[in-house]
Amino acid sequence: MGNPAENFKRGKRGKLYLQERLLQSNHSLVKNDMRKIGLSTQTGYVGKWLDISKYLPRRTLDRLAKKWMGFQAIAVAMLVPLIAFALLFRAQPILTAKSLRELLLGTNWHPLKQAFGFYPFIMGTLWVTLTSMVIAVPPSLMTAIYLAEYAPKRIRALAKPLIDLLAGIPSVVYGVWGVLTVVPFIRNHVAPTLERWSSFIPLFRSDNTTGYSVLAGGLVLAVMVFPIIIAVAEEVIHAVPQDLREASLALGATRWQTIKFVTLRKAFAGVMAAIALAFSRAFGETMAVMMVVGNVPQAPSSFLDSAYPLTALIANNYGEMMSIPLYDAALLGAALLLMLVVLIFNITSRLVLVRLMGHF
Numbered sequence: 001m002g003n004p005a006e007n008f009k010r011g012k013r014g015k016l017y018l019q020e021r022l023l024q025s026n027h028s029l030v031k032n033d034m035r036k037i038g039l040s041t042q043t044g045y046v047g048k049w050l051d052i053s054k055y056l057p058r059r060t061l062d063r064l065a066k067k068w069m070g071f072q073a074i075a076v077a078m079l080v081p082l083i084a085f086a087l088l089f090r091a092q093p094i095l096t097a098k099s100l101r102e103l104l105l106g107t108n109w110h111p112l113k114q115a116f117g118f119y120p121f122i123m124g125t126l127w128v129t130l131t132s133m134v135i136a137v138p139p140s141l142m143t144a145i146y147l148a149e150y151a152p153k154r155i156r157a158l159a160k161p162l163i164d165l166l167a168g169i170p171s172v173v174y175g176v177w178g179v180l181t182v183v184p185f186i187r188n189h190v191a192p193t194l195e196r197w198s199s200f201i202p203l204f205r206s207d208n209t210t211g212y213s214v215l216a217g218g219l220v221l222a223v224m225v226f227p228i229i230i231a232v233a234e235e236v237i238h239a240v241p242q243d244l245r246e247a248s249l250a251l252g253a254t255r256w257q258t259i260k261f262v263t264l265r266k267a268f269a270g271v272m273a274a275i276a277l278a279f280s281r282a283f284g285e286t287m288a289v290m291m292v293v294g295n296v297p298q299a300p301s302s303f304l305d306s307a308y309p310l311t312a313l314i315a316n317n318y319g320e321m322m323s324i325p326l327y328d329a330a331l332l333g334a335a336l337l338l339m340l341v342v343l344i345f346n347i348t349s350r351l352v353l354v355r356l357m358g359h360f
Contacts, residue, residue, distance in 0.1 A: 131221075179291055187210060204303060216292040221289060
């Protein structure tokens with residue numbers, strides 16, 4: 001029979017030898033199959049491309065792959081300054097003919113009279129975007145907290161795909177929904193109610209009776225950014241270590257106290273990042289907003305006033321009346337302004353988030 005220990009070692013070595021042979025045979029089969037379809041296991045090239053792995057050492061291939069991926073990363077990062085430079089080049093005539101003060105603070109928009117004041121469009125964009133954020137942030141955060149802290153697994157598994165589905169709906173569908181539902185609701189119910197009970201507040205007083213208003217655009221945009229805030233905030237809150245929750249509960253804190261003073265405090269920077277991302281999304285939305293805000297070039301003074309955001313100005317007018325001097329440059333100047341505002345906001349948000357992460 002032999003020594004049991006020797007038999008055990010011999011059997012173990014035989015088992016390892018068989019496993020190694022099996023892996024080698026499987027690797028050979030897979031490699032042969034991949035060669036048949038023209039896929040190199042080292043370079044990842046598909047089709048009938050030249051398999052350079054046969055002619056170059058592995059270290060050289062690794063350096064080439066690193067440089068190629070670095071080039072791709074730099075190329076993607078350079079898209080932003082290239083787009084900004086192209087817009088600046090095309091907007092140069094309007095920037096030369098008009099001062100920045102006249103463009104940014106001018107209230108008249110009459111292309112035939114060479115009047116290109118962006119102020120009503122800037123204010124319209126800010127009014128609609130801020131209104132949407134005021135409407136969207138509280139319910140989105142409460143939904144994210146419920147899904148991350150209170151909801152059973154079955155409800156969470158059912159609700160998350162439905163919420164994520166909102167992000168995949170085309171913006172034109174939201175615009176049609178706003179025209180058919182939101183605008184009539186504001187015209188027939190919200191505006192008369194506010195006029196009756198809150199007319200002494202300037203923010204709720206307006207002569208606009210069409211329903212196409214800042215409030216309509218804000219409601220549609222709020223629904224569009226719901227999934228962004230909920231998805232990011234829920235993941236951030238759910239990622240807070242469970243040990244922090246258990247320590248808080250062990251000290252006698254209630255469930256809500258733990259969420260308020262421990263979980264949300266730890267996840268505060270991520271939640272703010274979700275809100276900043278939603279703000280950028282809302283600020284650049286075009287189609288849905290254009291269909292429900294009324295598109296009247298005036299600076300709003302009430303939630304019920306019509307507005308004309310920069311995105312709607314560009315979408316409605318670019319390609320039309322290009323024979324008017326400086327008109328093309330003015331629209332591209334509006335596009336440049338929109339891009340710079342979003343870029344500045346994103347950079348500022350990132351700097352604030354870095355400081356918040358260091359503080360919390």
